[in-house]
Amino acid sequence: MPVERRSIRGTARKVHRNLKVAAAKSGGLVDGVRTLELKKKGSKKVQISGNNGDVSYVNVFQKSNKSSGKGKKGEKLKSRTGNDGLEAVVDRNSSQKRKRINADTGKFVDRTLEGNQKKYKSKPVFKDEKRILQSISDKASKVAKGKGRDEKPLFIGSSKFSGNDVLVQKNQRRKVKTADAAGNASKNILRNGTLNITKKTKALFTEKKFMSHRKHAVDSVVKHQKKGTLGRKSLAVDSELKEDLPKKKKRVIRLDRHDISNKRLNDDLSSRGDSVQKKQLESKIDVEMSNNAKFRAICPSSSILSFVEDNLLGRRREIEFRRAGYNTELSAPLDNIPFSTSSERERIEVPVFRNKLEFFAAAKISSSFPSPDLPEIAFAGRSNVGKSSLLNALTRQWGVVRTSDKPGLTQTINFFKLGPKLSLVDLPGYGFAYAKDEVKESWEELVKEYVSTRVSLKRVCLLIDTKWGMKPRDHELIQLMERSQTKYQIVLTKTDLVFPITVARRAMQIEEVSLNASKSVIQPLMMVSSSTGAGIRSLRTVLANIVRFVKH
Ligand SMILES: Nc1nc2c(ncn2[C@@H]2O[C@H](COP(=O)(O)OP(=O)(O)OP(=O)(O)O)[C@@H](O)[C@H]2O)c(=O)[nH]1
Numbered sequence: 055m056p057v058e059r060r061s062i063r064g065t066a067r068k069v070h071r072n073l074k075v076a077a078a079k080s081g082g083l084v085d086g087v088r089t090l091e092l093k094k095k096g097s098k099k100v101q102i103s104g105n106n107g108d109v110s111y112v113n114v115f116q117k118s119n120k121s122s123g124k125g126k127k128g129e130k131l132k133s134r135t136g137n138d139g140l141e142a143v144v145d146r147n148s149s150q151k152r153k154r155i156n157a158d159t160g161k162f163v164d165r166t167l168e169g170n171q172k173k174y175k176s177k178p179v180f181k182d183e184k185r186i187l188q189s190i191s192d193k194a195s196k197v198a199k200g201k202g203r204d205e206k207p208l209f210i211g212s213s214k215f216s217g218n219d220v221l222v223q224k225n226q227r228r229k230v231k232t233a234d235a236a237g238n239a240s241k242n243i244l245r246n247g248t249l250n251i252t253k254k255t256k257a258l259f260t261e262k263k264f265m266s267h268r269k270h271a272v273d274s275v276v277k278h279q280k281k282g283t284l285g286r287k288s289l290a291v292d293s294e295l296k297e298d299l300p301k302k303k304k305r306v307i308r309l310d311r312h313d314i315s316n317k318r319l320n321d322d323l324s325s326r327g328d329s330v331q332k333k334q335l336e337s338k339i340d341v342e343m344s345n346n347a348k349f350r351a352i353c354p355s356s357s358i359l360s361f362v363e364d365n366l367l368g369r370r371r372e373i374e375f376r377r378a379g380y381n382t383e384l385s386a387p388l389d390n391i392p393f394s395t396s397s398e399r400e401r402i403e404v405p406v407f408r409n410k411l412e413f414f415a416a417a418k419i420s421s422s423f424p425s426p427d428l429p430e431i432a433f434a435g436r437s438n439v440g441k442s443s444l445l446n447a448l449t450r451q452w453g454v455v456r457t458s459d460k461p462g463l464t465q466t467i468n469f470f471k472l473g474p475k476l477s478l479v480d481l482p483g484y485g486f487a488y489a490k491d492e493v494k495e496s497w498e499e500l501v502k503e504y505v506s507t508r509v510s511l512k513r514v515c516l517l518i519d520t521k522w523g524m525k526p527r528d529h530e531l532i533q534l535m536e537r538s539q540t541k542y543q544i545v546l547t548k549t550d551l552v553f554p555i556t557v558a559r560r561a562m563q564i565e566e567v568s569l570n571a572s573k574s575v576i577q578p579l580m581m582v583s584s585s586t587g588a589g590i591r592s593l594r595t596v597l598a599n600i601v602r603f604v605k606h
C-alpha cells in the first residue's frame with residue numbers, strides 16, 4: 055500500500071516537526087530564561103526573559119509560509135507582568151492561538167482548549183512528553199517504511215509521564231471524546247494492520263491521560279479480538295454475581311383435582327369422546343393394516359401371473375406397448391388392431407359388438423323399465439368404478455355413454471340397444487356418490503329391484519376397482535344376486551392404474567376368498583382396462599357367447 059505508507063510517513067514527519075517546536079518552547083519556560091536552538095529550517099533563536107515584571111518579545115519562525123497559509127511568517131511571544139508573576143502569551147495569527155504561560159509555576163495554560171477544542175495543534179509539551187512523542191514518531195516512520203508492521207500499536211505509549219496537572223484538569227472534559235477517538239483509532243489499526251494517523255489522533259499523542267486510556271482501550275480490544283476472552287471473563291463475572299444474588303423461588307401452582315371452578319365442563323366429555331374416536335381410528339387402521347398385510351402376503355398362481363403378463367394388464371410403460379406392436383396413439387391401443395383392414399377386423403372381432411350402440415330408455419323407477427324383449431347384460435358396481443366407460447370400450451363407440459370422473463353421474467338405469475339381438479344396461483353406481491343419502495338409497499333400491507326381478511337380465515357384470523377390491527356394498531349385491539339366482543361375473547377394472555402383481559393378487563383374492571362358495575357367479579374373473587384396452591377383447595368374447603346361446 056504505497057499511498058497509505060506515504061500518507062503515514064508525511065503525517066509522522068509533521069508530528070515530528072511540531073513536537074520539536076513545541077518541545078523547544080516548553081523547555082525554555084521551565085526555569086525562567088532559556089535559549090533554545092531550533093534545528094528546524096527557518097526558525098530563530100527563542101529567548102524568553104522574565105524575572106518579576108520583565109517583558110520581552112521573541113519571534114519564532116515555527117511554520118513555513120506554506121503550512122501557515124498566511125503572510126505572517128512567525129508568531130509573537132509576549133510576556134507581561136502581573137500579580138501572579140510572569141506570563142507569556144503566544145500570539146499566533148493573533149486571534150487563533152492564544153497560550154498563556156505562568157512563569158512562576160512553570161505551568162502552561164492553554165486558553166484555546168477552553169474556547170475551541172479543535173484548535174489544539176501547537177500546544178506545548180514537556181520533556182517527558184517530547185521523549186514519548188519522539189519514540190512514537192520514530193515508530194511511525196518505521197511502520198511507514200514497512201519495518202515495524204509486526205510491532206505493537208503505536209498508541210500504546212509509555213506509562214511513565216510526569217506532567218501537567220493543569221492540563222490534565224482542563225482536559226477532563228475531553229475524556230469521553232478522547233476515549234471514543236481512541237477506540238476508533240485502535241479499531242483502525244486492528245482492522246488495517248497499519249497505522250492510520252489522523253488529526254485527532256495526533257492531538258491525542260501529547261496527553262498522558264489519553265495514552266493510558268488508549269492503552270487500556272487497545273489492550274482490551276486486542277484481548278477481545280484474540281479468543282474472545284473478554285466476553286468469557288465478563289460472563290464469568292456475571293455468573294459469579296448471579297450466584298451471589300439471592301435466587302428467585304419458582305412459583306409453584308398447586309392444582310386441586312376436585313376444584314372445578316376453573317375447568318371447562320366439556321373437557322372431560324371431549325377427552326372421553328376423543329379417546330373413543332382415537333381407539334376406533336386405531337382399530338380401523340389396525341384392520342386396514344392387517345388387510346393390506348394380508349393382501350401383500352397373497353402369492354398369485356403362475357397361471358394368473360402369466361395371464362396378466364400375456365394380456366399386458368397392469369401399469370405398463372408406453373415403450374412396452376410399442377415393442378409389442380401396438381399403436382399408442384389410438385385410444386385403448388391394446389384393443390385396436392394395428393394396420394388391419396376392415397375385412398381382417400370383421401373376421402377377428404365378435405360380430406355382436408360391431409353393431410351400433412343406441413340409447414333407447416332411462417328409468418328412475420321400476421315402472422319405467424322398458425319391456426324385456428331383448429336379452430340384457432347389465433353393468434353394476436360402485437360409483438366411479440368405470441361402468442359407463444366399459445360400455446364405450448366394449449362397443450368401441452366413444453361418447454355414446456356419458457362418463458365423468460365425478461362419482462354419481464349415472465343416476466338412472468340407462469338402456470342401450472346393440473343390434474337386434476342384445477341390450478346393454480348401464481346401472482347407477484352405489485357407494486360414494488356425490489348425492490344425498492336418500493337419493494343414493496333410492497338408486498340402490500332401484501338397482502336391487504332391477505337385478506333381482508328383471509326377467510330378461512342374462513348377466514350382471516359386477517365391476518370391482520382393482521386398486522380397492524371388494525367393499526361391503528359389493529358383498530351386499532352379491533348376496534342379493536345369490537338369493538335371486540342372477541348370474542353375475544366379476545370384472546376387475548382400471549387395471550392400468552396398479553402394478554401387474556397387484557392385478558394378479560386381486561384376482562387371486564377375489565377368486566379364492568370371496569367367490570368360492572357362490573353358486574351364481576360365472577367364471578372366469580375378468581380383468582380389463584378401458585383406458586389401454588387390455589382384456590376388453592376377452593370380455594367381448596365372453597359376452598358374445600351369452601347372446602349366441604340364448605334361446606329366443
Ligand atoms: N385409467 C383408467 N380410468 C378409467 C377406466 N375406466 C374408467 N375410468 C375413468 O374413471 C372415471 C369414471 O368412469 P365412469 O365410466 O363414469 O364410471 P361409472 O362407474 O360409470 O361412474 P357412475 O356413473 O358415477 O356410477 C372416468 O374419469 C373414467 O375416465 C380405466 O380402465 N382406466
Ligand SMILES: [Mg+2]
Nearest residue numbers: 441442463464
Ligand atoms: Mg356411469
